Amino acid sequence: MLSGGAFCFIVGADAFVKLPNWYHWCDLFDLCHLIVVNRPGFDLIHKQADLPHTLARECRDRWIDQVELLKQRASGFIYCAATTPSAISATVIRHAILTGKSIRYLLPDSVINYIYRYHVYPGEK
Numbered sequence: 001m002l003s004g005g006a007f008c009f010i011v012g013a014d015a016f017v018k019l020p021n022w023y024h025w026c027d028l029f030d031l032c033h034l035i036v037v038n039r040p041g042f043d044l045i046h047k048q049a050d051l052p053h054t055l056a057r058e059c060r061d062r063w064i065d066q067v068e069l070l071k072q073r074a075s076g077f078i079y080c081a082a083t084t085p086s087a088i089s090a091t092v093i094r095h096a097i098l099t100g101k102s103i104r105y106l107l108p109d110s111v112i113n114y115i116y117r118y119h120v121y122p123g124e125k
Contacts, residue, residue, distance in 0.1 A: 006074045007032040010081075012039035012089070020054045029062065033070050033077045038085040097121050
């Protein structure tokens with residue numbers, strides 16, 4: 001959370017382009033800022049022409065290119081953060097937990113503790 005009460009939802013570029021398939025996806029813009037990051041095999045979105053029409057229309061006036069601007073409003077902006085792509089995903093983490101494999105080096109200890117304390121993934125071992 002940013003100072004002033006702004007929440008940021010970090011989403012991979014691969015999932016971002018599929019937002020229109022999510023349930024009530026437009027509501028995200030009322031709840032938080034979106035930070036889009038690289039994913040292996042999926043580059044950041046640099047042109048709105050690269051987006052599905054529905055997503056491009058909804059995102060048209062939301063793009064910012066300076067991270068500091070996220071502090072100006074509580075929600076609604078989209079910022080593309082250049083990051084080193086990581087093959088770690090929620091799917092990989094969920095599968096590891098459900099098959100009893102360690103996730104020790106995939107996440108910070110505080111996140112691991114939260115997952116197990118609150119049974120984030122049903123059926124975890």
